[in-house]
Amino acid sequence: MRAGHEETVERRSLWTSEPAERRSTPDPVRTAAVRAFILASVAVVLATITVLWMLAGSWLAFPAVPATVLSVVVATWSAVDVWVTRQVWIQRHGIVSGPGSTARALSREHRLARRRARTGARVRPAHRSLPQV
Template identity: 65%
Template sequence: MGTAELRETPETGAWVSTAARRGARSPDHGIPADTDPGIPEGREQEGWGTALDEERYEVPYHRPLWIEEPARRRRLPDPVRTAAVRAVLIIAVTLTQAVIAFLCTLAGSWLAFPMVLSSVAGTVVATWGVLDVWITRQVWNQRHGVVSDPSSTARALRRERRTARRQAGAAEQRQERIRRQGSAGQLSHP
């Protein structure tokens, strides 16, 4: 919204707030305000109120066109979004062809038959476009690893088991090496 500023007018020396210059209206709804908290007590009416003063000191209030809000869902990946836009355009053209074919059929125009054929072809292409979006999304998810909690937990368990197996194998190899070295240095039995 904004804050009220106090300024002293050069001619009269009276204190005037920017909210008062706007006609003492609420910036949100245009509702007249009863009092202006920005003007010091006892200075509400000093040297203020003529049309000339209002025009000279008017400060426009600029309300933003939109307010940024955090996204509820994440943005689609670029390849998926491209495929979705392509599919929507193909579907729009196919629907337009179907409407034209219907209207040409009602009018008895020679253009009806070619438009029906192109609508059938457009339906096949639109189906391909929708499948393309679905396949592109699945491929992107598979390549870029959308990890869910159960699979990541399973991965951690597998990693722990693999580490335990490696340690057990290393210990077994050490024991085997000790056994071989111990018998290699011995020439005869007592």
């Protein structure tokens, strides 16, 4: 740039945020999924090493076979854990639905009915008639 001559330089951002197309996975489900992925990866690596030791005729293949079976069982259990964690999260935090959902309207009606019942119980005087002698 020359002195006395100013140019306007338009700077573009390197990062532009765009709205997500889908909601992100809840944190407990994401944690379970990462754990399942790591355990599955360990199971695959252990199975590969076990097969290579068996092909080589190494004595290390003998203890590695039960370890591989155990790691596959643990990886399967962790995959089921992801599914169960997701179902529990959905059950505790409600369904993911659109604004016109029938379930949401029904839940709103139940909530209003409970609220009316509570306020009615508070307003109503709690007097008893005395027994006639």
